[in-house]
Amino acid sequence: MTDPRHPPVFDGHNDAILRLWRAGPARAPQNFADGPGQITVKQAQAGGFAGGLFALFVPSGPLPDRAAFRSPPYDLALPAPIDRASALAAVVGQAEVLIALDRAGLLALCRTAAEIDAAMAAGRIAAVMHLEGAEAIGPDLEGLEVLHAAGLRSLGPVWSRPTVFGHGVPFRHPSDADTGPGLTAAGKALARRCAQLRIVLDTSHLNMRGFWDVAEAGLPLVATHSNCHALAPSARNLTDAQLRAIGRTGGMVGLNFGVFFLRPDGGIAPEGTLGLCVDHLLHMLELAGEDHVGLGSDFDGAPCPPELATAAGLTALRAEMRARGLSEALIAKICHRNWMAFLRRTWGG
Secondary structure, rough: OOOOOOOOEEEEOOOHHHHHHHHOOHHHHHHHHOOOOOOOHHHHHHOOOEEEEEEOOOOOOOOHHHHHHHOOOOOOOOOOOOHHHHHHHHHHHHHHHHHHHHOOOOOOOOOOHHHHHHHHHHHOOEEEEEOOOOOOOOOOOHHHHHHHHHHHHEEEEOOOOOOOOOEEEEEEOOOOOOOOOOHHHHHHHHHHHHHOOOOOOOOOOOHHHHHHHHHHHOOEEEOOOOOOOOOOOOOOOOOOHHHHHHHHOOOHHHHHHHHHHOOOOOOOOOOOOHHHHHHHHHHHHHHHOOOOOEOOOOOOOOOOOHHHHHHHHHHHHHHHHHHHHHHHHHHHHHHHHHHHHHHHHHHHH
16 A cells, blocks of 8 residues: 555656666666666665656757856757657667566556556556657658557657757756747647647647647647746746646646756756755646646756655655645645646546
């Protein structure tokens, strides 16, 4: 029986599969069981990490130099676009890692809410395949159906670089996300097809015009790993109007643990950032509503508060929420119930 004071966490975003793929697919089962990184089976068990959206992500060579984040303000150039052949090879390779972990019994690759429930009840990590940046899909949507058949149930049209589908935001502080044009014609077609296939469309990394284009398509607005612009004015964070729209459309926002998206100055210093996590959660709850806020850790993709150095540290986040006066029922909603209710609304069942 689950301890009500330690509700399981269903996480909106992590980059564990990228880490495992880069380290070598043959070693992925061993590394995921108990190896380096922020999410392993051992750490998940210690922290009550029960599952989440596991991203397939195509890297742009070296990621932005984190030294820049030590001296805000900053405005880093967008990485160059990625060609489809390279993106497809990386996505297939990472999908194979995810499938291998499923076959090894280290997680359960889930396609429905019922499968997530079953995995969590059995004590297996429930993994949903997510695509962060849709470069592996052709402008005519070639490849989308194959990825959906393989288990894809969530995607973001862009990371922080342009694609044929839309435009991402730069790593810029201070700034809002009004940085250019929104979804292209191909991006709007992708949004329509995602709605038909019941694929979650993630607006994290999408610029402001693209966000509102998704709203105009009639889809619930989802930002799997984004924070509050009012508290930390990064281009990656959401304005109050965007947070209200997420609640109004029945969507979800997941708290990103990345310290430079938590800190008001956009810096990388980790001190005091666990408390900032709850500051952002409280602002999200006020504007989006208590049924539309969850977690989107960005584990294995961003520097986190020291208390959240790995998934084992999720106990510290629950304790901080409790210390700040959040009720047990609300903590359970934030940890997993809101994500699960949203996925049932989106997928059915």
